[in-house]
Amino acid sequence: MASQDRHHNVFEMFSSAISSWSGKPVTFVAAVVLIVIWGVTGPFFGFSETWQLVVNTGTTIITFLMVFVLQNSQNRDGEAVQAKLDELILSSQAANEFIGIEKLDEKQLRKLSESLQRRAKALDQEAEGT
Numbered sequence: 198m199a200s201q202d203r204h205h206n207v208f209e210m211f212s213s214a215i216s217s218w219s220g221k222p223v224t225f226v227a228a229v230v231l232i233v234i235w236g237v238t239g240p241f242f243g244f245s246e247t248w249q250l251v252v253n254t255g256t257t258i259i260t261f262l263m264v265f266v267l268q269n270s271q272n273r274d275g276e277a278v279q280a281k282l283d284e285l286i287l288s289s290q291a292a293n294e295f296i297g298i299e300k301l302d303e304k305q306l307r308k309l310s311e312s313l314q315r316r317a318k319a320l321d322q323e324a325e326g327t
Contacts, residue, residue: 209269209273211266212266212269212270212273213270213273215263215266216266216267216270219263219266232252235248235251279299283297
């Protein structure tokens with residue numbers, strides 16, 4: 198189990214580093230430069246199928262791997278935000294019935310959202326004195 202936790206932590210650290218790095222302007226500029234270099238080399242390679250295959254394969258592999266890395270980071274961020282919201286609910290006068298609502302299905306969430314919108318509208322009308 199300890200080995201599995203270590204591998205899990207290594208992936209989380211890798212995922213966080215890649216997510217942070219991939220969102221920087223310098224990374225975007227580097228990607229644009231690589232594409233420009235690839236485009237400029239086209240005439241030297243006669244715009245061959247192999248020349249085209251290099252960029253197609255490279256971008257496909259990077260995209261495929263980035264989906265998993267970014268999803269991992271997004272899942273962790275979502276869980277952290279949810280934990281913070283739960284703590285705010287628990288430490289406030291809000292109803293504790295909202296703890297764990299992220300586990301509801303879409304239909305239940307929609308009904309809850311509609312109910313909250315009705316309550317908010319009623320509170321607005323009450324505040325306006327109508």
